Amino acid sequence: MPPSRAAWRQKAGVILLVVLTGYAVLNLTWQGLIARPDVPEKDSITLHEARIAQLNPLLPASKEVGYVTTVENSEIFPAEQTFRNVEFLAQYVLTQYTLAPRIVRNNPDKPLVVGNFIDGPPAPGFLEKHRLVVLKDFGDGLVLYRREPKP
Amino acid sequence: MILFAASLLVSSAIGILLTFLLRPSLKGGAAALLVLRLVAGSGLGLGLTSCLYFICLSLGLSRFVPALDLLLCLLLGIAAYVLFRRNAPAADAPSPAPGKPSLLKITLAGVFGLELIASVVSFVFAFLKEPHGRWDAWFIWNMHARFIYRGGDHWRDAFASGLDWSQWDYPLLLPLSVVRSWNYMGGEEGLVPALLALVFTLLTIGLLVAALASLKGWVPGYLAAMVLMGTPFFVFMGASQFADIPFSFFMLTTLVMLLTGVREGEDHSAGPLILAGIAAGLCAWTKNEGLLFLAIAAGCLFLAGLAGGGLRIALRRIGPFLAGSLPILLIILYFRTSLAPASYLTASFTLPALAEKLFAWERYAETARAFFIMGLSFTQGLVDISKGMTIHPGSVSILLLIGYLVLAGVQIEQRDRTGIGQAAAILALMAAGYFFIYVVTPLNLSYHLATSLNRLFLQLWPGVIFLFFMAAATPGEGQAKGAGPEVLPQPTKSRPLPGKKDRNAKEGK
Numbered sequence: 001m002p003p004s005r006a007a008w009r010q011k012a013g014v015i016l017l018v019v020l021t022g023y024a025v026l027n028l029t030w031q032g033l034i035a036r037p038d039v040p041e042k043d044s045i046t047l048h049e050a051r052i053a054q055l056n057p058l059l060p061a062s063k064e065v066g067y068v069t070t071v072e073n074s075e076i077f078p079a080e081q082t083f084r085n086v087e088f089l090a091q092y093v094l095t096q097y098t099l100a101p102r103i104v105r106n107n108p109d110k111p112l113v114v115g116n117f118i119d120g121p122p123a124p125g126f127l128e129k130h131r132l133v134v135l136k137d138f139g140d141g142l143v144l145y146r147r148e149p150k151p
Numbered sequence: 152m153i154l155f156a157a158s159l160l161v162s163s164a165i166g167i168l169l170t171f172l173l174r175p176s177l178k179g180g181a182a183a184l185l186v187l188r189l190v191a192g193s194g195l196g197l198g199l200t201s202c203l204y205f206i207c208l209s210l211g212l213s214r215f216v217p218a219l220d221l222l223l224c225l226l227l228g229i230a231a232y233v234l235f236r237r238n239a240p241a242a243d244a245p246s247p248a249p250g251k252p253s254l255l256k257i258t259l260a261g262v263f264g265l266e267l268i269a270s271v272v273s274f275v276f277a278f279l280k281e282p283h284g285r286w287d288a289w290f291i292w293n294m295h296a297r298f299i300y301r302g303g304d305h306w307r308d309a310f311a312s313g314l315d316w317s318q319w320d321y322p323l324l325l326p327l328s329v330v331r332s333w334n335y336m337g338g339e340e341g342l343v344p345a346l347l348a349l350v351f352t353l354l355t356i357g358l359l360v361a362a363l364a365s366l367k368g369w370v371p372g373y374l375a376a377m378v379l380m381g382t383p384f385f386v387f388m389g390a391s392q393f394a395d396i397p398f399s400f401f402m403l404t405t406l407v408m409l410l411t412g413v414r415e416g417e418d419h420s421a422g423p424l425i426l427a428g429i430a431a432g433l434c435a436w437t438k439n440e441g442l443l444f445l446a447i448a449a450g451c452l453f454l455a456g457l458a459g460g461g462l463r464i465a466l467r468r469i470g471p472f473l474a475g476s477l478p479i480l481l482i483i484l485y486f487r488t489s490l491a492p493a494s495y496l497t498a499s500f501t502l503p504a505l506a507e508k509l510f511a512w513e514r515y516a517e518t519a520r521a522f523f524i525m526g527l528s529f530t531q532g533l534v535d536i537s538k539g540m541t542i543h544p545g546s547v548s549i550l551l552l553i554g555y556l557v558l559a560g561v562q563i564e565q566r567d568r569t570g571i572g573q574a575a576a577i578l579a580l581m582a583a584g585y586f587f588i589y590v591v592t593p594l595n596l597s598y599h600l601a602t603s604l605n606r607l608f609l610q611l612w613p614g615v616i617f618l619f620f621m622a623a624a625t626p627g628e629g630q631a632k633g634a635g636p637e638v639l640p641q642p643t644k645s646r647p648l649p650g651k652k653d654r655n656a657k658e659g660k
Binding site: 006007009010011012013014016017018020021022023024025026027028029032033035036039043045046049062077081082083090093094096097100101103 | 255259266269283289293294297302305308309316383545558559595626
């Protein structure tokens, strides 16, 4: 290839790169800019944290607590792995994220149990089956339960 | 925030001083080499101070970490000063007069600057939308940081908590970097993970520019950085506070140092190879797949030495590399044997199950299909699970690099052939390793591919871009005096000028 032709092709390559990368970079910034007014003042995780953090004064510093939500505990992980519902897992994980270093067990078998019902109440009879008694209802689907000992 | 800046400053100083000790030939004042030292050193410093933090944490000395960091900084500073004084005559040697930069270089520098600002703005937008990062950030990395920091003297309990879904076998570079900053600040500051994510994102861009500028020239350096910044998934993942961007930084550092080591010849390769070993070790301290990378990099280095010069050369190359990675490997070994639970990839491992998957050809077909689609599309971002994987290359993807190569052609310097071949083999073997991990994964294959393959490709992406521009021809370099690569160190009393023959060959003498 003659040198001059090679140089022109190299310059064409540079122009191609500059134009396409420039478009990609500016497009990303533009998309962020136009989406900005629709972004809520507080993100969902900050809101969830503030909501769950209300439990802190009532929980012992290092003990384990249980967890219940709208669906059976055994459904939380499979629902995410089959992409049917990722919200239940996200809510459980964020509860753990907020309450760390306490351990939040994905079952109702602890003396204190966090109830997280953003997506609605559990099935009828669920609470009775697990002998859960309301210790404090914080509203907005957040309840702290005490688990009654077996009779 | 001042204390956060102090924590960053100290870690950066440690890494930069280490590069002075291990690569004194970089002491020339050339801008590219200076930026390379600052960028690579800052990242390595962050990784090494997280290792130091882990040692202190294990010994119950975490409250003394700032003092120990400063002490290490001081010791390295003294050692670097002594070395500098010893080589002082070389520092006085006249530097080549800087030539007038070409119009192309100035133009690209301007475009690069604008794109960098736009990328930072995009990062900030993504951060404002999700200040806690995305799924894995609070599912794994920041979760671990919180447990360790809030756990106080009982920080080990989290690893035995049975919360396997949070992957407690994952190594601790990122969580401990966050915890270290909180330790400096005296409290849990929510901004720290995002700021560290920004730092690693910028360091990766900076490393790409500086490495190419020092090895080949500023023009390919700017072009490479533009490709990386034009990858929406890169900025998105950076703001997501995942470990994949720090991992890609250490992977790129390893490749750059390996290539530098090969280029500098047998007499001067020890320093870069030690730095490469440290960076590869930090890969393994960042993510589990780093162990695969470390093994592949060591294997390729050894085999390339064996093929190029026999066993003696192979050992001379692998020795410094392993010396750099060994201390970090010992930390990982301690972490794995004393703290970490079994990985989900190996916990249910049985030979019959492995054999069954290895001979299930439909798994190869599904993985190969995903590799093809994602290989063309990963630069654009997350997979829409409801639609499955679809081809969507966008304006920046591997196709753009191929298009550029068709136009500009290939231009590989003779002295870089071995290094580029070695680095290409490492990246290809990493991709092959990922492929087989998917084939034998105990998870649902479709789920595993859809939720992680794009991130694994992104880990390799800065390295691919780096190698691509090391191999591709670029205009402008060498046309204007001083506009070309600034890789050659000044001659020293104790060290002969390396690469003189190569420089002459390059300049057409």
